[in-house]
Amino acid sequence: MSDKIPTRDVTPPVEHHSPDGSVQQGTVQQEMYAKRRHIYVREIKGVFQRLRRASNWLLMLGFFLLPWVPWGDRPAIWFDLPGREFHIFAATFYPQEFMLLSWLLIICAFGLFFITVFAGRVWCGYTCPQSVWTFLFIWLEHRLEGSRNRRIKLDQQALSADKLWRKGAKHSLWLLIALATGVTFVGYFTPIRQLVIDLPTLQAHGWSYFWVGFFLVFTYLNAGWLREQVCIYMCPYARFQSVMFDRDTLIVSYDAARGEPRGARKKSLSHAEAREAGHGDCIDCDLCVQVCPTGIDIRDGLQYECITCAACIDACDSVMDRMGYPRGLVRYTTENALEGKPSRILRPRLMGYLAVLLVMISVFAWAVSDRMPLGFEVERERTQLYQMTRDGRLSNVYVLTVRNLDDQDHRYQLTAEGLPDLAMDTDRIEVPAGATRRAIVQITIDPEVIDLPSHPITLRIEADDHPDIALERDTRFIGEIRR
Numbered sequence: 001m002s003d004k005i006p007t008r009d010v011t012p013p014v015e016h017h018s019p020d021g022s023v024q025q026g027t028v029q030q031e032m033y034a035k036r037r038h039i040y041v042r043e044i045k046g047v048f049q050r051l052r053r054a055s056n057w058l059l060m061l062g063f064f065l066l067p068w069v070p071w072g073d074r075p076a077i078w079f080d081l082p083g084r085e086f087h088i089f090a091a092t093f094y095p096q097e098f099m100l101l102s103w104l105l106i107i108c109a110f111g112l113f114f115i116t117v118f119a120g121r122v123w124c125g126y127t128c129p130q131s132v133w134t135f136l137f138i139w140l141e142h143r144l145e146g147s148r149n150r151r152i153k154l155d156q157q158a159l160s161a162d163k164l165w166r167k168g169a170k171h172s173l174w175l176l177i178a179l180a181t182g183v184t185f186v187g188y189f190t191p192i193r194q195l196v197i198d199l200p201t202l203q204a205h206g207w208s209y210f211w212v213g214f215f216l217v218f219t220y221l222n223a224g225w226l227r228e229q230v231c232i233y234m235c236p237y238a239r240f241q242s243v244m245f246d247r248d249t250l251i252v253s254y255d256a257a258r259g260e261p262r263g264a265r266k267k268s269l270s271h272a273e274a275r276e277a278g279h280g281d282c283i284d285c286d287l288c289v290q291v292c293p294t295g296i297d298i299r300d301g302l303q304y305e306c307i308t309c310a311a312c313i314d315a316c317d318s319v320m321d322r323m324g325y326p327r328g329l330v331r332y333t334t335e336n337a338l339e340g341k342p343s344r345i346l347r348p349r350l351m352g353y354l355a356v357l358l359v360m361i362s363v364f365a366w367a368v369s370d371r372m373p374l375g376f377e378v379e380r381e382r383t384q385l386y387q388m389t390r391d392g393r394l395s396n397v398y399v400l401t402v403r404n405l406d407d408q409d410h411r412y413q414l415t416a417e418g419l420p421d422l423a424m425d426t427d428r429i430e431v432p433a434g435a436t437r438r439a440i441v442q443i444t445i446d447p448e449v450i451d452l453p454s455h456p457i458t459l460r461i462e463a464d465d466h467p468d469i470a471l472e473r474d475t476r477f478i479g480e481i482r483r
């Protein structure tokens with residue numbers, strides 16, 4: 001018996017045409033990995049590019065400026081990991097409140113889900129940091145090395161003084177932006193005003209240097225070199241977003257019914273004349289491909305590489321304007337609309353997602369606004385059920401844990417209720433802002449008032465300066481019945 005499974009070559013034969021005119025059958029070996037083709041993105045102006053640029057600048061300004069905004073004597077946004085405090089403007093959160101963070105992350109994920117069902121990968125084209133930084137790097141490249149055609153020529157040229165300074169200036173500026181990105185990122189975790197003094201004077205923490213260096217390299221490589229490769233091969237969202245689409249999702253599409261048969265024609269032909277001559281509206285100018293940051297041809301249909309940046313829409317609209325044809329050969333539309341079927345953007349499924357998202361946001365906003373900046377736990381001392389004091393009173397001991405989740409120090413008043421004549425050896429606990437204090441408290445009572453072996457009682461703490469910062473915990477008082 002053979003120990004190998006028999007195999008046969010199923011590569012389809014191809015025909016080789018020899019110079020003498022004869023035709024031979026053969027096979028082709030295909031590379032498993034396609035070689036990367038450098039994409040020289042052509043700059044284009046238009047409505048969607050203005051929208052995208054506005055969104056990019058807004059997000060970038062927010063990212064770079066926020067760590068500099070002061071709030072009292074601290075930064076307004078400061079994720080203080082060693083101090084275990086997370087400051088966001090007036091609010092300070094602590095690790096105990098990580099449920100809120102989880103809730104926020106769920107809302108973000110659901111928000112992304114909703115946006116994708118509504119308008120495909122619009123997040124990628126307009127707001128994703130990878131796209132935002134890549135577009136900034138390409139914008140700089142254009143300013144320093146010139147238009148698409150000049151950049152192609154420059155790359156083909158031998159090294160010259162002109163090429164050297166242009167390339168040198170470009171990479172220096174890229175590195176400068178990458179450095180600013182790294183410093184800003186670390187500035188969310190270490191007060192940035194001090195960080196920018198400590199970094200050059202070598203006074204900063206070792207981890208600060210590590211993370212600044214990491215984000216410098218990461219930004220420079222991702223936005224300068226890898227670019228569309230990140231979107232196509234590295235981003236998991238690109239892989240699963242297609243399962244969220246439906247036939248009414250807004251996607252950037254080429255209207256093949258209107259555009260085909262594509263082809264060049266005399267510019268003097270009017271739209272009607274071109275139609276009569278059997279031309280579709282696509283003049284096959286290739287501009288939509290040249291402006292595409294991922295290098296695809298939208299006329300090949302919906303592709304997972306498309307980041308919905310709409311550069312091809314602006315490019316094609318500018319061509320349609322020049323030709324005197326109606327705009328919208330490439331446009332945001334739905335699969336149903338393209339096929340001439342009824343299409344509903346505001347469909348029940350989308351409205352359902354929106355309703356769920358709004359409920360989640362409302363619950364989160366309520367939880368944040370209603371959050372009590374105080375944690376209070378009570379545990380009975382377990383080694384002894386009860387004791388008798390020298391003056392003949394019954395005593396129970398409790399371990400109290402008080403967490404001040406506010407951004408200011410508080411003194412709390414402690415009271416006990418549930419039985420007459422309860423007395424405590426401690427009635428005040430001071431806890432600095434953000435700190436946790438454990439206190440051992442003895443509660444005593446006249447044994448004559450006990451008529452059950454275990455009585456429910458309530459312990460309450462209340463901030464002296466803020467009566468609304470208060471919490472109660474139920475526990476039990478244990479003793480022996482004397483009556």
Ligand code: SF4
Pocket residue numbers: 254259262281282283284285286287288289299315316319329330
């Ligand atoms: S830009 Fe418009 S006209 Fe030009 S090739 Fe693309 S789809 Fe055709």
Ligand code: SF4
Pocket residue numbers: 252288291292293294295296297298305306307308309310311312313
């Ligand atoms: S196909 Fe159009 S929308 Fe998609 S990435 Fe390319 S230019 Fe942007």
